Amino acid sequence: MxxxxxxxxxxxxxxxxxxxxxxxxxxxxxxxxxxxxxxxxxxxxxxxxxxxxxxxxxxxxxxxxxxxxxxxxxxxxxxxxxxxxxxxxxMGSFDRDAAAVAGLDARPTAPAQEEATFQGIVRADGRVATRNYIGVLTSVNCSATVARAIADRFRRDIRPEALADFPHVDGVVALTHGAGCAVDAEGEGLRVLRRTLAGYARHPNFAAVLVIGLGCETNQIAGWIEQEGLATGTALQAYNIQDAGGTELAVQRGVEAVRALLPEANRVERVPVAARHLVVGLQCGGSDSYSGMTANPALGAAMDRLVRHGGTAILSETPEIYGAEHLLTRRARSRAVADKLLARIRWWEAYCERMGADMNNNPSAGNKAGGLTTILEKSLGAVAKGGSTDLVDVLEYAQPVRTPGLVFMDTPGYDPVSATGQVAGGANLICFTTGRGSAYGCAPAPSLKLATNNALWQRQQADMDINCGPIADGAVGIDAMGEQIFRHILRVASGERTKSELHGYGQNEFVPWQLGAIT
Structure with missing residues (x-):
């Protein structure tokens, strides 16, 4: 059958x-x-x-x-x-004893007996990439048009000749945003934006990065570089539109810079590297009742394999683990790790109260149509993406991931914002489960889409990479599907294109988390 x-x-x-x-x-x-x-x-x-x-x-x-x-x-x-x-x-309140059960189920993870590998790109400093892009970032919304104009000169779908001589370059992408000015120069909002941009500037999937500013914005490029400990050079170039002489000259300068970078960026080759170099961001969007039964636990089984091979999985979306946080604190490697997670939960409770919001404003209309009723139900299914290994660290948004294993990054539940933080933290691949049919990509990290049910797979197969629906029919087990997902991850990390990449998703989905007052 x-x-x-x-x-x-x-x-x-x-x-x-x-x-x-x-x-x-x-x-x-x-x-x-x-x-x-x-x-x-x-x-x-x-x-x-x-x-x-x-x-x-x-x-x-x-x-x-x-x-x-x-x-x-x-x-x-x-x-x-x-x-x-x-x-x-x-909804209703009840005691989940998340603090009292901290670490009760923590166990050392046995390493895999045979090393898994993929064909990765090793940078000069030893970091490993799954893709090879040139990026154009912006300090402020005002420089977005120039950044996009630069990247558009190298679009393969419009100008295939522009990159014809550079087959090892995956593309030139502009990642723009709507922030960078009218914020407190010393506030949390600007610190988070700068940390996010720095994470992308350092990302191994970028061979080189241009950063374009306007010149008079709050997020001054010089201040960003100093605050984040960056250094300009061949691989990180930056300038302002006002200093370049306006829009046309700024675009011309950027195009010339990219053309000069392409030959060196093209001089890469893929070589066998250990799976421990993979950092996978875990996302679920357009979830349905099947998510917690099929794709999420199967992805969790794949992440258990990755962790056994020394790799890293990033679980996120704090509002979507609300009500299931006790399942994570039980697996916390230490009480300090559990306390960090609970501190982020308390931050979100205070944040929602301050904004006049409710933590149960999630699930969305689509989630409810798919059978999910409360955030408690959604969260219990969402945490399954993290598998069963110990929780080794808890990070704030866009902080760099430095500890291998299962980590948690505090992010909103909104997928583009959440995944942007994960990639800024170092994720070089995203796995995204969906039951309703989310359309998503995440340059420069490839995004692998997992359908939770057969109906979605049949309806939207052109957007989905893996069908986890047979789990619900009893045709395949969760562990067996986890093995399939893990092997698919290795192929994508080796260069196999995902459906979202084939459709050109990835640039518009760069959405840094905007915190703080806009003045």
Whole structure:
């Protein structure tokens, strides 16, 4: 039977994730009156595919469990067989003992017996790249047009001749943003922006970087270079539009600089390197109820393999681990690591309160249509991307990742902002799971897209790299799919193009986190 079939013959019509669960997940649309022998309940009303069905009577106010964990509380009495979703399931506070359980499940990770390798690009300083770009960054929104004009002169889809003699250069990309001025010169917002830009300027996937400023902005290039300990030279060049004589001359200067850089950037070759050089950012966007059952745990199994090979996985999106943070603190290597994670959770609680927001403003409309009801439920599925190894460090946004293993980076749940921080921290590849069909790429790091369900794979296969839907049908196990993902990661790191790269995604998705007041 083809792996994309909607169901394996004879497979149960529901999925139970834990013996203690109050709900099961519908594999297909269930009609009222249908008898589910495997659960001993009769369906009451229509239950859409991937949505929850109560398997026992639940009194109003009682907790509801999925994954063996609380995902919310019954907003009204729920009868066995009824659809469980936003109309009868709500958030509520409860003690998750995230601090008390710190480190309880931490265990040393056994190294892999046989070293995995990929074909990487080794830079002169020993860093390893998965791609080979020339980047054009901006200090401020005002220089975005010039930066894009420079990069456009080298677009293969418009001017294929521009890079015809440089087959080993993946492209020239402009990464622009909407910040850099009208902010406190000593404030957190500018520090975070500068740290993000510095992470990209240092990124091994860039053979060289141009930085374009306007000249009068708050984010002065000279101040950025000094604050971040950078040094200009052949591989990092910077200038201002005002000093260059205006837009036309600034574009001309940039184009000439790129042309001078191309021959050296092209003098690279891919060689076998150990998988420990991989730093993989983990993302989930357009999630559905299948995410926590298929693609996320399978990606977690792949990350367990990567960590055993000495590599690094970056779990992020702090608002989307809210309610599941106790599962991570249990695996914290030390109490200090657990405390760092809990400090970021408290920061987000205070941030939302200050902004008049609610941590449960997530899931999104698409998440809910896909069967997710509360942030607790979404978070429990999201943390599965991190696998089962110890949590070795917790970083603030865009801080450099220096410790191999599973690390957590504090980021928003908005995917472009989150992945931008991960790449700034050193991620040289992104793995992105989706159940609704997110469109995403992340230059200069390739982005690998994992579909959570067969329907998405069939509908949007041109955007997806791997289909994890067969897990829900019982056609393949999570560990076996994790092995497939890990091998695919090695191929992409070796130069195999992802679907998002083929479509040209990556430049518009550079979105640094904007913190602080805009004045």
């Amino acid at each position: 083809d792996a994309t079939d909607s169901a394996v013959a004879g497979a149960p019509r529901t999925i139970r994730l834990h013996p203690d669960d109050d709900v099961v997940i519908a594999r297909q649309q269930l009609l009222g009156g249908t008898w589910l022998a495997e659960e001993g309940v009769r369906v009451q009303g229509l239950v859409p595919p991937a949505h929850k069905l109560a398997v026992r009577d639940i009194a109003a106010g009682q907790p509801v469990r999925r994954y063996g964990q609380i995902i919310g509380f019954a907003a009204q009495a729920i009868a066995a067989g009824q659809h469980v979703h936003v109309h009868n399931l709500a």
